[in-house]
Amino acid sequence: MSVVQDLPTPGGARGMRTRASAFGGRHRSLSITLGMALVAAVLPVLAGVPPFSSFQPQAAWIDGFTNAGVFVLLALGLNIVVGVAGLLDLGYAAFFAIGSYAYAYAASPFGNQILGINVQAALGDAAGLVFWPMLAIGALVAALFGVLLGAPTLRLRGDYLAIVTLGFGEIVPIVFLNSDAVTNGTNGIGGIYRPYLPGFGAYSATNPWPYYITTVAVVTLVLILCYRLVESRIGRAWEAIREDELAAAANGINTVTTKLLAFALGASTAGIAGVLNTAKLTVVSPDQFTFVISFTVLAMVVLGGMGNFWGVAVGAFVIYTINNVVLKSLNQFFQSVGVPILKDIDFLQLQFLLYGLALVAMMLLRPEGLFPNSRRTRELHADVVPVEEDAEGEAAAGGAAGGAGEGGR
Amino acid sequence: MNAATAPAPAVETAAAVLRLSDVNTYYGAIHALRGIDLEVHRGEIVTLIGANGAGKTTTLRTISGLLHPRTGTVEFEGRDISHVAAHEVVRLGIGQAPEGRRIFSRLTVVENLLMGGFTRSAAENHEQVEHVYALFPRLRERAGQKGGTLSGGEQQMLAIGRALMGRPRVLLLDEPSLGLAPILVQQIFEIIGEINARGMTILLVEQNALQALSIAHRGYVLQTGHVVLTGSAHDLRENEMVRKAYLGES
Numbered sequence: 001m002s003v004v005q006d007l008p009t010p011g012g013a014r015g016m017r018t019r020a021s022a023f024g025g026r027h028r029s030l031s032i033t034l035g036m037a038l039v040a041a042v043l044p045v046l047a048g049v050p051p052f053s054s055f056q057p058q059a060a061w062i063d064g065f066t067n068a069g070v071f072v073l074l075a076l077g078l079n080i081v082v083g084v085a086g087l088l089d090l091g092y093a094a095f096f097a098i099g100s101y102a103y104a105y106a107a108s109p110f111g112n113q114i115l116g117i118n119v120q121a122a123l124g125d126a127a128g129l130v131f132w133p134m135l136a137i138g139a140l141v142a143a144l145f146g147v148l149l150g151a152p153t154l155r156l157r158g159d160y161l162a163i164v165t166l167g168f169g170e171i172v173p174i175v176f177l178n179s180d181a182v183t184n185g186t187n188g189i190g191g192i193y194r195p196y197l198p199g200f201g202a203y204s205a206t207n208p209w210p211y212y213i214t215t216v217a218v219v220t221l222v223l224i225l226c227y228r229l230v231e232s233r234i235g236r237a238w239e240a241i242r243e244d245e246l247a248a249a250a251n252g253i254n255t256v257t258t259k260l261l262a263f264a265l266g267a268s269t270a271g272i273a274g275v276l277n278t279a280k281l282t283v284v285s286p287d288q289f290t291f292v293i294s295f296t297v298l299a300m301v302v303l304g305g306m307g308n309f310w311g312v313a314v315g316a317f318v319i320y321t322i323n324n325v326v327l328k329s330l331n332q333f334f335q336s337v338g339v340p341i342l343k344d345i346d347f348l349q350l351q352f353l354l355y356g357l358a359l360v361a362m363m364l365l366r367p368e369g370l371f372p373n374s375r376r377t378r379e380l381h382a383d384v385v386p387v388e389e390d391a392e393g394e395a396a397a398g399g400a401a402g403g404a405g406e407g408g409r
Numbered sequence: 410m411n412a413a414t415a416p417a418p419a420v421e422t423a424a425a426v427l428r429l430s431d432v433n434t435y436y437g438a439i440h441a442l443r444g445i446d447l448e449v450h451r452g453e454i455v456t457l458i459g460a461n462g463a464g465k466t467t468t469l470r471t472i473s474g475l476l477h478p479r480t481g482t483v484e485f486e487g488r489d490i491s492h493v494a495a496h497e498v499v500r501l502g503i504g505q506a507p508e509g510r511r512i513f514s515r516l517t518v519v520e521n522l523l524m525g526g527f528t529r530s531a532a533e534n535h536e537q538v539e540h541v542y543a544l545f546p547r548l549r550e551r552a553g554q555k556g557g558t559l560s561g562g563e564q565q566m567l568a569i570g571r572a573l574m575g576r577p578r579v580l581l582l583d584e585p586s587l588g589l590a591p592i593l594v595q596q597i598f599e600i601i602g603e604i605n606a607r608g609m610t611i612l613l614v615e616q617n618a619l620q621a622l623s624i625a626h627r628g629y630v631l632q633t634g635h636v637v638l639t640g641s642a643h644d645l646r647e648n649e650m651v652r653k654a655y656l657g658e659s
Contacts, residue, residue, distance in 0.1 A: 233527075240513060240524050247511040249475060252499035252528035252575055 028231075029224045036220040040213070055329045062208040068320035069215035070277045074293075075300040075316035076222050076309060077269025082298065083306035083373070084230060085262035086242030087154070088162040091169020093293035095267040097286070098145050099138040099274025101176060104189040104284045106134050111189055114182050119193070128196025128203065134275050135218070142271025143264040150263035154256060157245075169294050177286040188285025195279050203279075211280050218276060219313070222269055226309045229265070238262055296323075299355055303362055304369050311371025323351060424450040425484075426610050427472065427503075427579055432481035432491075434464075434471045441467045443634035444481070449579065449612050454605050456613045456621040456642070458655055459631035465614040466508050468631070469581050472612070473505045474498040485579070500528050504577030506568040508584055508614075514557030518548055521556050521567055525574030534574065541570040544600065562593035569600070579610045586617045598624050618655035622646045630655070 046052055047061030056064075074096060081089045105111035107130050112118050120127045153164045176183045183189065194203040195214065203210045229235055237258045240248035249255050278284045296319070304315020327347040334343040347354075362369070427449040434442040442464050449455045457465045470476040472483055474495035483491045490498060499505075513521050522541060526534035542549040545566040551559060556567060565585050572580060582601065586594040594617065602624045605611050615621035622628055622642045630638035630651060638648065645651050 236524060237527065239516070240527075243513040243515060244511050246475065247507060247513065248524075249495040250473060250499070250505045250507050250511070251525050251571065252496045254494070254496040 028227050032224050032227065033220055036216060036223065040216040044212075055325060059206075059208055061325075062212050064321065064325055066208060066211045066215045066280065067277075067324070068317050069212075069219050070273050070280075071297065071300065071320045072219050072313045072316040073222055073273035073276070074270055074297045075304065075312045076219075076226055077266045077273070078297050079301050079304075079306065079309060079312040080226065080229070080238075080269070081262050081266035082301055083308070083312065084235070084242070085238040085259060087259060087262060088158065089165045089263075089266065089294075090162050090291075090298065091165040091167065091172075091294055092266070092270060092297055093289045093291070094149075094169045094172035095142045095146060095270035096274045096277075096293060097172050097176060097289035098267075099142045099271030100278040100284045100288070101183070101189070101274075102138040102141045102271065103131070103134050103275040103278045104192055106130050106137070107193040107279070108189050108191050110184060110191065126196050126198075127193045128279075130193065131195035131275070131279050132197070134279075135272055138271040138275035139268035140271070142274070143268035146264040146267025147260055150260045154259045154263065166291075166294075169291060173286040173289045176289075183286075186286065188283055190283040192278060192282040192284065194282060215276060218272060222272065223309060223313065230309070234258065234261060296355075299359060302369060303358065305371040305373055306369055307373030308369070308371050311369055311373070314371060315369065327351060327354075426451045426486055427612065428482075428484045429468070429472070430482050430484070432468075432471060432478045432483060434467055434476050434478045436467075436476075441634055442471065442478070445631075445634070445636055447629055447636065447639075449610060451610055452605075452608060453627060454601070454611045454613055454625045456615055456618075456625035456628045457631055458615055458618040458621055458628060458645075458651075460654075461616075462633070463631040464634040465631055466583055467634075469505065469508075469583050469612070469614055472498075473503060473581055496528075499575050499577075502576075502578040503581060504572035504575045504579070505581040506565075506572040506583060506585065509587070510564050510568040512556040512559075512564050512567050512571065514555065516556055517553050518556060518559070518567060519552045521571050522548070522574050525571030526576075528575055533576070537574050537576060541573055544573070544604065545570050561589050562597065565589065565593075565597055566600070569597075569604075573604070577609075579612065580604065581612050581614075583614045584616060585613070586615060586620060594620060618651065619646075 043065055044058065044062060047065075048058045052061065055061075074092065077095075078089065078092050081087050081092075105115055107119060107127065109120065112120070119130050123129055149165070149168050153161060156164060177186055179185070195210070196203065197210075201207060201210045203214075230238075237248065237253045240251065240253055241255055241258055245255055248258075297316070300316040300319050301312050303319060304313070305311030327350075330347045331345075334345070337343075366372075425448040427447075429445050429447040432442050432445040432447075433440065445464070445468060447455075447457075447468070457468060459465050467476065471478055472485075472490075474490065474493050474497065477492050481491070482489050485498075485501060485503060488501070490501065493501070513524060516524065519538070522538055523534055526537060529537070542552075547563055548566055548570055551563060556564065559567060569580075569582065569585065572582075585597050585601065589597065598620050601611065601613065605624075613621055613625060622645055625642040627640065628642050628645045629636050630645065638645065638650065640648070646656070
């Protein structure tokens with residue numbers, strides 16, 4: 001967006017602009033790849049040195065980073081829906097569940113039997129090869145459900161959409177829980193094949209590296225796609241819809257399909273995260289997809305900075321790490337040192353209290369998130385007074401932009 | 410209905426770009442438009458005047474596809490667009506500067522304009538931006554500024570400019586004078602006249618009946634969802650009922 005600001009110079013501006021954005025596009029993909037490679041290389045090193053190495057062994061860190069990567073994916077996907085298009089989705093875990101089960105059906109004896117296929121017979125020891133196409137298929141299946149949910153509900157606005165998605169988020173795990181015959185109910189589906197890639201190290205419970213590298217690669221790819229999308233025509237349409245849906249329609253933007261696309265792309269990212277996570281856990285059950293997941297991912301998006309993909313990715317990573325490493329370590333630390341009172345507190349149980357406090361503090365002190373999107377900052381720290389929406393009636397605006405409030409939601 | 414009723418229909422039919430026939434539009438159970446008949450000819454400025462709640466904005470929204478008539482038809486260049494979606498209506502060639510301006514306040518002026526050209530190619534937009542700047546030099550000066558920081562008059566210019574970016578053949582303007590100082594109202598109306606002089610067909614909704622009638626060719630007076638009076642702008646200005654009700658004369 002910033003590249004268009006040099007437009008006022010007439011003539012020659014266009015060439016400059018197209019060249020600038022073409023370069024920006026390639027350059028961005030490259031810098032994302034390099035950035036991710038750097039992060040991926042530095043994290044294991046950090047995990048191997050004090051004080052981090054005293055928390056847990058390096059392998060446990062790598063495993064934790066991989067799990068964090070799954071949440072980064074979820075946060076990136078939800079950021080498209082909530083942060084960019086401005087549609088509040090409280091049932092995002094449903095798409096995570098759908099992606100997870102999609103992989104379970106394709107890559108387990110139980111699931112294959114339901115589908116009437118036999119991957120193991122066809123591929124033998126290389127059954128895990130099915131993981132690679134399933135990354136795409138899981139995304140497609142989740143996107144399909146995103147469209148199915150979105151088509152009837154995206155006509156709703158704000159609060160109503162939030163309530164419907166909340167319901168969907170509850171319904172999906174319950175369906176998986178109660179369809180015993182095809183989902184194995186509460187026990188879930190086990191015996192899921194680990195990924196397999198010839199010439200690459202074996203994916204196993206004891207060797208976290210292949211999963212780690214795969215996750216980093218997938219996150220990098222998704223991050224590049226996210227940036228590409230937001231800087232495209234579709235990204236502009238999402239932005240217009242978030243600002244003012246009616247004005248967007250009046251400018252020729254098909255608001256229904258554009259919102260549906262945001263929903264579908266958000267869902268497909270969750271689908272990918274589901275495939276990845278299930279391939280790592282090798283078991284899937286309905287209780288993995290509670291509202292807590294939806295809420296946690298939403299908190300990651302809000303705390304990271306809605307609309308900013310890097311911010312959201314970092315937010316997700318930090319929150320996951322705090323949840324799963326720091327709180328645990330605090331327990332151990334205070335117990336081993338024997339600090340009175342503090343040693344009796346289970347910080348893991350305080351997780352949601354801490355979340356709540358962090359969210360409240362954020363909304364009061366820094367509503368745009370830790371790593372804000374520049375435009376969102378303008379929205380929230382308004383020295384810019386948004387234009388009043390309802391204008392029929394009194395000509396009270398008196399020349400200047402009248403009224404305040406959250407413009408076009 | 411008196412001296413100021415419509416001229417011979419045969420003449421109108423020939424050049425009608427936009428025609429509403431017996432249009433009835435509802436908001437849920439509320440019957441907002443009660444059998445509106447209206448025509449706009451190529452090259453005209455036609456104004457809809459009337460009090461609050463008369464159905465002026467509803468008429469525009471019915472044309473632009475933000476609302477659809479329950480019965481009756483809206484025709485654009487001979488094609489029935491009664492049930493065409495708003496974003497498609499833009500593509501067909503009807504531009505709209507909506508009520509209350511509704512510019513994207515957190516986007517810059519250029520970004521707003523480019524959003525207005527959403528249905529057009531980058532090359533077309535680049536060219537059209539220059540046309541809009543020529544019409545509103547003020548917007549060029551403010552190109553990099555956020556829409557929300559503009560004054561009311563500038564915002565109105567931006568709303569009209571944004572509508573022009575889609576290269577419409579008919580422009581719908583909803584209360585362009587709303588909330589503007591008299592001097593700015595004058596200026597905006599001059600520009601509307603200029604856009605028209607360059608060949609744009611304009612349907613103008615206004616509460617400021619005096620101003621609207623001073624630049625329009627013809628007008629329709631709306632009351633509670635009916636057209637109660639129509640005629641040339643000159644005739645309407647002279648009409649006693651209009652003078653009393655809308656021009657503030659006793």
